[in-house]
Amino acid sequence: MDATLVLGQQGRLVIPVEVRAALGLAPGDRLHMRVSGQRVVLERPQDAVAELRGLAHQVPGSRSLVDELLAERRLAASRAE
Template sequence: MDATVVLGKQGRLVIPAEIRAALRLRPGDRLHLATRGSRLVIEPQGEALTELQALAQDVPPSSSLVDELLQARRAEAGRE
């Protein structure tokens, strides 16, 4: 389904009713906006969260990404 919308003076977009219905969007729903190159991607916030959680699923719960970063920075500083 495609649609053309016009950007309003205050930067607002109106999502056409057919698209809102197809995506089951309701007033008050939270949407996530992202840029991918020159494209604007709008998706339900829950889907964006699910995508992020999937990216992090391979990180063992016992590991600390902060500790790993600090360790790497300290190693870099020691080489300088």
């Protein structure tokens, strides 16, 4: 589905009714906005969370991202001394 939006005087966008219906959006719903290169991405917070959980699910249970982060920080700190 394609739609053209017009930026209003106060910087507001109106999402066309067809798009809102297709996405199940209702007045008062919150959307997360992020900039990806030259694109603006709008998504429902629950969809963003589901995407992040999917990415985290790919990390093997035997791998500790916290331990890796701490090791990187310790290495960076030792280089700064």
